[in-house]
Amino acid sequence: MASQSEQARLGLTTTTLPSYAHKKASTDPPGQFPSPLVFPPHHAHRQTFIILHGRGATAAEFAPPLLDTATSAGEKLQDVFPHAKLIFPTASRSRATIYKRSYTHQWFDHWHMNEPAKRQELMRAGLRRSCEYIHGILEREIRDVGRENVVLWGLSQGCATSLTSLLTWDGEPFAATIGMCGYLPFANHIEDIARGSNSDAEDLFGNGDDDPFSHSGDEDDEGCIFGREDSVSQDRPTQAVAFLRDEIEIGGENRMVFQNIPVFLGYGIEDEKVPIEIGREAKTCLGLLGLMLR
Structure with a gap:
């Protein structure tokens, strides 16, 4: 596990719920990724989960309800995985086009969810920065705990960022990627090219x-x-x-490493924010690219 000085250099902050419960997202400087919230394992560190929130949220808002959610047997995430360190990054604040350019925490800018094929150029810069940032966290955790013990996980826009980070990852295969109620950026173009159906x-x-x-x-x-x-x-x-x-415009080699990383996608059919059709489109695209879908 990284030393305290190493964690400080990487911008990782180990904390617990009471210490950040009143954190105000509006104090985060635009364009900068705030320090992630890091929950240490209950026992010896053997796994790491990197968990991304959705658009408009922060790690401080997203982590508590996730950590408090219990299974039918009454077990919570840290009960089921007592050896796992949980890292909750927060997206940088930037202007959102659909919110009349007001600032919000978002992994990338994009157009309305009911028109995913429009204004796709809005996603480029934010996706590049966010993927590079997530790749950096993956690299450090793989060094600490081994590639077979690192999981990337995202909700909604965090899912979209996780999937894009997965497809552009050129390191060693890690344990798994989990996507919840999300989508795949540029899915229409990716599907067309994978099928050989357009130019x-x-x-x-x-x-x-x-x-x-x-x-x-x-x-x-x-x-x-x-x-x-x-x-x-x-x-x-x-x-x-x-x-x-x-x-x-992301660097690295196109090694198709993701084909050796299992992916689980989950979706709620009554999701009011992200239409399930674009979740199904993501599943189709990933299948065409040769991913191991669960």
Whole structure:
């Protein structure tokens, strides 16, 4: 487990419910990720859960009801996993377009949930920053407790961020990803490319003779163009994930590591905020990309 000095350097704060119950989200500087709330394990540290809240919430608001929820047998999360450290990050505050540009905690900006295919450009910058941030937490926890003992978990927009972080992860496979009542950003484009049913892949990688750069001499000896593998050598799922990586301009290698990480998706059919149809679309996309869905 990381030392206190290491936790301080990483911005991790170990706390308990009473110490943050009255934390005011409005004091968080715009554009910065507040220190995550970290609940130490009841016993020796053997697992880590990284749990992301939904849009408009904070870790301080999200953690208490989750930790207080009990199973039919009366067991709570920390009773069932006494060796798990629970990390609750908080999204940075930024202007939300649909809220007339007022500030809120959100992992990324986006348009209305009943029109998920519109204004998708709003998601790019926030998703890149949030995925890089979550990747950093994953890397540190994997170093501390081992890749087979780290779980990434998200609700609503936190689910969307978890899934995007999963698809763009280029480290070693970790234990699992859990998504609750969420969706997959750019799902319509990802599905089209994975099915081979539109020209998004050609728009991204070039389409032969119509591509002005296809014979420009900018290819290296291994057939790469501008650092990306030539689409001719990529299967459709790989092209779809390469599209996502390019869309949010995130670095790293497109290693398709997520195909070796189990994913569980859960949904409430009466969810009033996120239509279940886009949850089902996420499931379809992930299946096309070769994920191990549970």
